[in-house]
Amino acid sequence: MPEHIFIIHPSEIIRNGLKEACKDFTDLNITVLQDGNETLNELALTQNIRALIIDATLPMCKEILNQTDTAHSFKIIGIYYPADWPNRTGEFDMEVNTSMSIDKIQELIGDLLDNQPRAGKIESIGHQLSDREQEVLKLLVLGHSHKEIGSSLNISIHTVISHRKNITLKLGIKSVSGLAVYAIISGFIETDNINPESLI
């Protein structure tokens, strides 16, 4: 199976610059992505990740760090702008800063990957549902239609369906009754006033 390096950064120039830099020392698959839900999905579905090079200031970055335990088998490299350059926090496996020379960045990342022969996947990135997704999940398993959910949350049906898709992708559960079991055993639904089995 091919192994992957992901580069995630909002700036196209930085994304592509890093990609070119990485090409010099590795023949792994390099994918450049902007931030966003699609990106999280793609990451969650990729099995063999060698390294993730990511803008350290992205909210998504926090989420990934929170959900990958310290023993993750791939490396996470944080990219900072010079102004944000931190004292090394230890959150990342390595930090680089955009004012560093390409040579320096290549050397740092190259060394890191040499010491990192194993590829892995992001274990439970999906597991965590966003607040919105939790709301959709609740209404869905309580028996509301997509249309009803849309109007009570003030979002379009299209958005409801896309939340629903993401919920399934994250949890690995497709049927509404399966989602109901999940919602109940995870405590998303109060079962004081309803018979939980009636939801299945």
Add this chain to the structure above:
Amino acid sequence: MNMKIFIAEDELSWIIQQNYLLLPIINRFGLSLGFGDKKVNKICDEKGISSDFFLAIINTYHNPDYFPEEALLSVSPLMIIDYLQNTHAYYLEYSVPRIESLLNKLLEDCSDHCTELNMIESFYKKYNEEFLIHIRNEDEKIFPYVRDLHQYAENNHNNQVKYGKYSIRQFEKEHTNVDEKLNDLKNLLLKYLKPAYNQNLCNEFLFALFQFEQDLKDHARIEDKILVPKVLELEKKINNA
């Protein structure tokens, strides 16, 4: 696992030693143990079974990447239906009761977080209900329809009188929902249920689910890829008669 393709000159006892999960499959052909060192072609001859069909079925089951569509499409629809129906009987008489008794054992053993296991049970029941409806529909409607159709085709009859515009197409789309729920059930157990249960009992339950799932996948593939196209062909032939 050994991904060899079994051939007519292989001894059946040797095949079973390569993959003992094939035992229930050979039973569906009316074969049971005690075949000494007889080879597949001999055993099939004695039992009046097409050895090509027999091999196609055990090889597909043994190797998920192997699917001899052409060989299977050349088999008589009656033979396919017999096999599918015997498979249903196996599910009803063995797989389903076994899964239920393993789940019951798990529930009886429970002393903590039982509400969660009860949810799993309710979900299983819902799944099973749908599964049984699916099987019953095939046994009672689809298979008799195919048998009739086969007979009409042999006798150059038209089927309009009994079946009107009914077509096998109406049954094609039905597999996904049932498969989905079984997969959901597995994921709920694997990923989300708090492990406050007897692990060995839960493992047994899961093993049974995995095995059932594999069997069903193989079964659905034969229905979707072999039975349906064969019947469509028959329908066309009859409508042109």
